[in-house]
Amino acid sequence: MSRITVRAFSVSVDGFGAGPGQNRENPLGVGGMALHEWMFSTRTVRRMMGQEGGTTGIDDGFAVRGFENVGAWVIGRNMFGPVRGPWPDESWRGWWGENPPFQVPVFVLTHHARRAIEMEGGTTFYFVTEGIEAAASRAREAAQGKEVRLGGGVATIRQFLQARMIEEMHVAVSPVVMGSGEALYAGLNLAGLGYRCREQVAGEKAVHVLFGREG
């Protein structure tokens, strides 16, 4: 069965996965972009954005692994877009333009039904209103044995952690103090949920922490 993993999820040194005040102008919250600087410095992500150059070291290795062997994604609605409540129309099609980087089926958690959107390059957005179990089940079916990558945001990852559904989670810690926003660990007993730290290694611009679930 496909494993559900989190890859390359960026947090601040004080544990925030997004800044405060998330909106259309600040999809990652105010100051949230700084969390991802390490990723946008890698050759892998620069290539995906049509840019040259980029780092090829440890950070890049983690970026590469984030896209390897991924058969489907699950993301929260806030990661899909800033629209809240019922969809006013079908005009919002994600942050990523007509050819999103996923290139596999993406299951978007939402309380509001919507028709699937087929994009260029292999990405199709499916909207799942029946909760995380249903989204996981549909994503596993679509992934056909490859990994299901859980993309975020923080609230979505916390739901999956509490349900013990994530097998492995790679968190990249950026040298930034956020102060407020969405806290990844607050109030979660990761040890009690069966998670251990498998690895903590420094890259060029972030420290990479690998959590695994045991038992």
Place this chain on the structure above:
Amino acid sequence: MSRITVRAFSVSVDGFGAGPGQNRENPLGVGGMALHEWMFSTRTVRRMMGQEGGTTGIDDGFAVRGFENVGAWVIGRNMFGPVRGPWPDESWRGWWGENPPFQVPVFVLTHHARRAIEMEGGTTFYFVTEGIEAAASRAREAAQGKEVRLGGGVATIRQFLQARMIEEMHVAVSPVVMGSGEALYAGLNLAGLGYRCREQVAGEKAVHVLFGREG
């Protein structure tokens, strides 16, 4: 004026500075000792404990800096010992034996007055009942221009952070998931309090994060 700093304060990857269930058998809480493994592996700390060998790299460098130029310490009562409430007698003299590693005056925050205790090797424990401002003031006077090192635990450091009294804080992140215990960052807006991340560097057994206060 003497700066107040935190040095070599160990936390888990999920941000806990001590484990749950702190008592006489588990001064750092259950599982809390694992947070400090990096420190007990360094040559500096092994020498202080009369042992040979130990690492001499980045971790050791941070251990060295933790004792350099320190003129006085401030510590919370829980760091001094497991006794709670009024002192039943004067038998508890700290966790460290008759020759504690401080070797300078140590100001212990407590609600319960007690006579100072002069130990071997230059350490004297003074008990301060008038709060953190008074402790800082007395420690600064004793430090005579050297640093005042704030030793912990978590509750004490959080009080000083909220009062914006810490100039620099070195946190060592150990590759351990704690899950519960005393959370260092939870509910604190470090950015709002003026703290920035100056450095994040990997040692042999811990990642070292340096926070500085600006403005």
